[in-house]
Amino acid sequence: MSKEGVSEATGEILSSPQGALFTKQALASDLLQSVYSFLRATESYDPSNQIFNDFLQRITRATFDWTQIFKFDSLELSLRGEQFFLNEKRIRPRPKSIKQLRYLASFLKKKGVTGFKIPREFRKEELNVFFWLLVRLQKGSTPTQIAEALRTHGLEQYELKTISFGDVLSPSKNKSSSETLFESLYQFIKICYTDLSAAEAMKAPSLDAMLYDLNSISEQELFDIIARKQLEMSDHPLSHLAVVSAFLLHAWGKSLGLPPFVVVELAGCGLAHGLSVTHAPSDSLGGMSRQHLVLRNISRLAKTWPMTDLQVLSVLEFSQPFGEKGVYELNGRSCYMHFFSRMLRIVLLFNQMVIQDRRRKSLTPSQAIDRLIGENLGCDRSLVKLFVGWLGLYPLGSFVKLTSGEVGVVSSVSQDLQRPFRPVVRLLKDREGKTLERVSTIDLSEINAKVGIFKQSIRQSMTLDQAGLSVQDYDNLMSTLNIATT
């Protein structure tokens, strides 16, 4: 087929900017639909099934049309947040294809894949091999491993992309993408919190872009890193707290369905909160009010770390207790706290209680939730309910003993805020107390069909020590996770 194969009428349509736009969207939708159909079918049919021929035919046609008509050297699909881009052009979902796009996004995120590339010149058979490779891809595969797999199958011109951070400060090679991101943010925040002069002079990374990349990480991976980082001790606890809080705020904001860039702004508040306590003169605040301190720090960092008005407000406000109705007095006026500040306060308090710190005894996530519910910590009660409804009474990262005796860690959040939460638990020890070689997963919402009750439940929460595990054991076990869950 060639461009000449395009009818005269289509040619005319394509020559107008609007026509090109519509045609691009139509072709892109066709392509995604056919990829969706293929991937969906892999869940039910054997690779030898003839049904895949039809799907491949459609993918072939759509890929050909896309590359030939618009003269692209290759077809490049990428997933950013919840949005798909084809050769850097976003695909706007049609009403009928919204669910299909969601499936595709979730499929790719589970694999840790953020996109793929198909060359302009391709064969149908190659496509078949490529997509089956994608289906069988194991989460956590490094770019080198992926490139090797593609080369082995003779697909050197094809690419499978995993998340990468081109603009982070010091990406480490041996860490997962989310770990790298965490580390980069931590390093930046640490400089800002500990050395204002150095921070003023440094070339700043785009924090928004880095936080935006969290959208491309699967929800599960985000939860895993939050849970893991809560257990880690850090050489600068305040920076560590800030980054964990930014991640948790990001996850919470996203779960609440806030728009993606709003979530980024919210997460940025988590990073910035420490500006209200850092660089205080040694004799406490030396007569300087907390607000003075915040304003001074923000003003000095204005060039390196420009903040939005809402972020500035949140950092100024979050230390105010919620009181009866979220009202505080300032300048002789009653001000109502913004929900960003209220969310920030809850997340910070929760993380402060949970994160391991040499200077004090930390609580288990479950104990921290108990304190949030049971004590007046100056939080917005409605938002606490929302937070607990999302995380559960045995929240993400809680080590728990099940009714059947196994020990595991809670690794999911609630999807339905109005119903009791039955989390997914990653089992670390069997019922005899023996550490498992590989982590396995159990969903507590599973029902025993014979007796009509849940199969398992949580008996009690425990600390890592009580679970008989060290942080190192836990990390080792979690590193087997990618293999176990794919």
Next chain:
Amino acid sequence: MMPLDVHEKHIQQSLEAHLRDPKEYLRRIQYNLQMTEAMVGARPVFKTDKPELSLVYTLFSEGIQALIALRDMSAHDLKEWCILVRKTLLEFDDGNMKDLASVLWRSPSRNIRTRVYNLLSDLEAELGTVEDSSDPNKTGPSWHRRDQEWDLPEAKNLTRRGLDNADASSDRLQQMKNQLQSLDVGGSLPAELKLSPAEISTLSQELSFFDQNHIDFNLLNCFLQNATQSKEMEPATQKYLSQTLANVAQGIVSRFQPSLIFFLLHEIRKFSSGQLLELKAKIESEITKTLRHPANEKRLISSLSDPVRAEVTKKLFPYLDSAQFATVIDFYITFNDKDGLVEFLKVILEQHPDADNIIFQWGEERLSHILPLFRRLDWPRKYDFLKRAVRSSSMKVAKQASYYIPNIPFETKQALQTYQALHDDVKEIWMKAFLEQPSRENWIPFFAELFKSGLWFLANSKVIGNRIAIGWVDVAMKYVKERAIAWISPWTSARSFFLWPQYPEPRECCLMSLLQQRSLHGHPDVQNLLKREATLLFQGSELKASLKEAVKS
């Protein structure tokens, strides 16, 4: 751009006719967006079979739940908003990080607000707690109905509902855990963890909207508090604070949020140091410029129809440009709102040392409407102004001002000169004013001179002249009683040819007035005059009979 200009004009006309219908004060219209239709309340206002080609679906698929058109939306706002939507979508298509929902969440348009989807909106819809937005006039202090354009976003205007502050005891916590981890299927969420419909609704609303005014108010209070204590601050922080404060103020002024503008004006009065004084001057000049803008002026004036908004607008009256006063006056005159007019005049008189000149520039029609209200105004230069008004070349103005004449402290000579130049109608009003209003002793020399000079009966029209003449004699009797005989005697007794009266008509006017003053008839001077006049040969028969009757009784 020509075709767009035509659309803009057409849309503007339509908005003027419908959204800003002068008969009713609409504040906002909320368009709830669904995949294939847009609704206002329960009424579909747009429906399509091809959603992909419609703006409604585009917005819906980007997470926009509702659009709120505010009263002051203009065709230009609409055009700017459409351009922004298009630009954001195209840039997002090309890989920009900012999605449409995030951009519109920040409400970049002054008069078009956006409600963005969040998880709680689903719960809100499930529980049926979405408030009916079909009545655009409803307002209230909650997030649901709060009008972000006019309310001062202080805490009392952001009252939250459905707050439950009870803490759960440790026993209760264990119970809750046991309940949630029971193996029984179909358990429910403990009450302590369940969000009530009111809480869901409130939080959902908060999450859906970005309220720039709320942010600005809180930030302003923080900055203002710190700015006034800025002595302790490092210069860099002080500079940052001033700059940020100026930016926030600029935002408020450009959005023209009346309550916040007033708040800002009120607060910057506290500024006293050099840098802050400069900032104060800058902000004040910006505000004045903004208030002077025709669109904002129109917005303020029309808000006077709305009782709640009018309160805010009135607070801004002192900051209006004097050239804008006439428009406000016209509004009050049109709606015959005398109380409002008085209130406004008080503001002008208090604020402007040259109020006299300003008021005289308003023209005859407006002046004649406001002069009757002067009795309700307490203003040191009121009577100077009225003196000037009495002498006005406009008969309407002079007439209205003349009702105040007894209270105006005129010098006799000046008063006589003024009186002499008046139109007959105005002279009559002077006379009536003295008759009807309580006596003012300071005017007696004027009356004496009036009679002495003969001005009391001088008029262009004979009919009016007689009326005025009788009236002035009545006034004289009212003020000096029988002593007035001395003033009128020269006019009654003067003869031209032995017996013939020199001033026949003024003379008769005096007698007719005297006949009415029965209480004075017992006084010897009055009796003598009456007797003398009753016996005169040339006296008219009817008047003679009345005089005789009066003498007899």
